Amino acid sequence: MDKDLSASEQELRDRENELREVQRIAMVGGVVVDLRDGFKNRRSPEYLAIHGLPPEAANETHEDWVARLHPDDRERAERQLPGSSGTPTASRCG
Secondary structure: HHHHEEEEEEEEHHHHHHHHHHHHHHHOEEEEOOOOOOEEEEEOOHHHHHHOHHHHHHOOOOOHHHHOOOOOOHHHHHOOOOOOOOOOOOOOOO
């Protein structure tokens, strides 16, 4: 049983490495935002690299994200972000 679990874990690691490589080659990254209980997010290493962000920005706060936006775009972006009105929601893009 331990061998099966180990093989499954290795297969998962292999798939994660393949995904990371494909994202690097294609220059695409991912971000997951969960607004059901506040603002929680996770950005892939590729997303961080594309946007010139340091590794510690992988889970930046909503306020930090807004601060990175151009001042002229902030109000519109906040209006379009599901849940920014204070009502928790979940949204999936893509």
